[in-house]
Amino acid sequence: MIATPLTAIGPLQGAAQAFRLGMDATGCEALHAFIQTLTRALQTAPSEAMAITLQPWLEALGNAYRRGDYLGVADLLEYRIAPILIHHTGSSYRPLGSPAPLA
Amino acid sequence: MPRMYPTAHAHRNVLLLQQRWPRLCEQLRQTPSVPSCFRPTDTPEVTLVIDGLHLTSGYDRQAEARLQARMIPEDAAEAWVYGAALGDLPRVLLERPALRRLHVVLLNPAIFAATTNHVDHTDWLRDERVTLHLGAEQTDLHRPFAVAPACLHLADEATTRLRDLIQLELATPFLRKQHARRIHWPTRLQATRPFVASDGDVRMLFGTHPDGLFLVVGDGPSLTEGVDLVRSLRDRAPVLAVYEAYPTLCAAGLTPDVVVAIDPERPPAPVPETTPPLVPPLVYFPAVPPEVLDRWSGLRLVAYPQRPDHPLRPLQQAYPRGTLFSAGSTLHATADLAVKMGAGRILLVGADFTQPDAADEAGNLLNGHGEPVGTTRAHRGALRDFERYVLAHPDVQFINASRRGAVILGTTYYDEIAA
Numbered sequence: 356m357i358a359t360p361l362t363a364i365g366p367l368q369g370a371a372q373a374f375r376l377g378m379d380a381t382g383c384e385a386l387h388a389f390i391q392t393l394t395r396a397l398q399t400a401p402s403e404a405m406a407i408t409l410q411p412w413l414e415a416l417g418n419a420y421r422r423g424d425y426l427g428v429a430d431l432l433e434y435r436i437a438p439i440l441i442h443h444t445g446s447s448y449r450p451l452g453s454p455a456p457l458a
Numbered sequence: 459m460p461r462m463y464p465t466a467h468a469h470r471n472v473l474l475l476q477q478r479w480p481r482l483c484e485q486l487r488q489t490p491s492v493p494s495c496f497r498p499t500d501t502p503e504v505t506l507v508i509d510g511l512h513l514t515s516g517y518d519r520q521a522e523a524r525l526q527a528r529m530i531p532e533d534a535a536e537a538w539v540y541g542a543a544l545g546d547l548p549r550v551l552l553e554r555p556a557l558r559r560l561h562v563v564l565l566n567p568a569i570f571a572a573t574t575n576h577v578d579h580t581d582w583l584r585d586e587r588v589t590l591h592l593g594a595e596q597t598d599l600h601r602p603f604a605v606a607p608a609c610l611h612l613a614d615e616a617t618t619r620l621r622d623l624i625q626l627e628l629a630t631p632f633l634r635k636q637h638a639r640r641i642h643w644p645t646r647l648q649a650t651r652p653f654v655a656s657d658g659d660v661r662m663l664f665g666t667h668p669d670g671l672f673l674v675v676g677d678g679p680s681l682t683e684g685v686d687l688v689r690s691l692r693d694r695a696p697v698l699a700v701y702e703a704y705p706t707l708c709a710a711g712l713t714p715d716v717v718v719a720i721d722p723e724r725p726p727a728p729v730p731e732t733t734p735p736l737v738p739p740l741v742y743f744p745a746v747p748p749e750v751l752d753r754w755s756g757l758r759l760v761a762y763p764q765r766p767d768h769p770l771r772p773l774q775q776a777y778p779r780g781t782l783f784s785a786g787s788t789l790h791a792t793a794d795l796a797v798k799m800g801a802g803r804i805l806l807v808g809a810d811f812t813q814p815d816a817a818d819e820a821g822n823l824l825n826g827h828g829e830p831v832g833t834t835r836a837h838r839g840a841l842r843d844f845e846r847y848v849l850a851h852p853d854v855q856f857i858n859a860s861r862r863g864a865v866i867l868g869t870t871y872y873d874e875i876a877a
Binding site for chain 1: 507510511513515517522610611625628
């Protein structure tokens with residue numbers, strides 16, 4: 356599969372969901388997959404603007420992960436990092452568990 | 459819990475707790491306050507950060523609680539919540555008309571006490587369906603359940619065992635997936651099928667030593683010192699050894715009565731320098747590498763895991779044999795074999811569930827001397843599963859030969875009995 360910011364969303368959601376459920380091992384595995392996909396996406400089609408916007412949030416993500424703050428990690432993934440990825444692909448994004456938008 | 463009620467929330471929460479759970483309220487009152495607790499200001503919703511961990515989402519607590527609540531079937535009449543956090547998960551579950559009883563277990567009273575200063579819990583605490591419990595008083599995991607994950611990480615010392623059981627349960631799907639990934643099962647089953655077709659059935663051993671004493675030998679670090687004990691009791695009790703302990707016993711000139719192998723990944727043990735004159739029977743799950751079976755010159759007996767969803771199912775359907783309990787550890791299957799052979803007492807030798815120099819992020823376990831011992835997450839999980847097995851067999855006395863390994867709930871120590 357070609358790595359794009361959009362293909363990174365799947366593992367991102369998987370990680371956030373698993374961390375919110377207390378399934379840390381699954382969350383860590385999905386987070387690893389997300390970072391790998393994102394890294395490949397940035398190497399394949401570098402977007403300097405996206406990389407610059409992402410940088411502080413990825414740093415915060417690393418810090419939260421290191422102190423075991425997995426709900427903090429889930430929030431950063433879903434509410435800070437995902438919108439940046441989505442913005443750069445022009446898609447829409449809804450965090451898991453949030454109510455569906457009204458028709 | 460503060461004695462002076464620093465906030466209006468605290469006052470309301472404490473009044474209700476005193477009214478409904480006076481004993482628990484008193485315990486909350488006596489807990490020391492948490493070292494670090496603050497309300498972050500950079501998120502749209504109110505949450506708390508305790509010891510560096512967010513108790514809930516700071517963006518959408520309701521959505522998070524709804525996601526967590528999915529762990530419990532919609533039609534469940536009774537459910538368990540581990541960790542109250544800010545009360546969002548109980549609130550969401552109490553919206554369900556089918557729910558008749560909701561047990562909320564506090565994994566760390568100090569954390570809950572801290573939240574009562576910042577959040578009004580009275581709306582859900584007032585609900586007649588709610589019962590509050592202290593985690594330290596809970597001996598087993600109840601289902602169906604959902605967790606507030608940060609509370610799991612902030613669980614106190616007294617709740618360590620319950621915390622481990624919850625984490626083990628939550629990690630099980632991941633561990634099974636990993637297990638399934640590591641081995642190409644169709645190839646493995648094809649390789650072991652000829653052995654299974656011609657080998658015997660473990661059931662031929664069942665009931666052969668009613669009410670007897672058995673030695674169950676694991677390969678933990680304390681086996682080295684346990685060898686002399688095995689030697690001294692060798693003629694008075696059958697010795698069942700895990701496959702990984704076989705070389706050590708052989709090197710000491712001891713031949714076990716039965717060897718048990720279930721591990722699909724461990725390479726075959728090196729051929730002992732001192733080969734016993736009579737090779738004992740090998741009880742095995744057909745998950746083991748075929749080389750193990752090929753090199754075993756003694757009798758081989760097939761067994762299957764007790765749980766129904768194991769990858770050996772196709773073989774079991776074609777060649778039904780007896781089953782043994784195992785949640786992944788060979789020691790589990792070996793102890794269960796002893797029970798099924800008729801054990802009334804089991805002396806555990808080398809059953810340590812520890813790994814010197816290892817550090818589990820969940821913290822160390824305590825040994826029989828009350829000292830912390832290194833362990834891994836896998837050992838910790840195997841220990842908790844074994845404890846559940848021991849507690850489920852009150853008619854069998856489990857005796858631990860060594861205090862060097864992790865404390866195993868439900869066992870007594872050999873030195874206490876021998877004294």
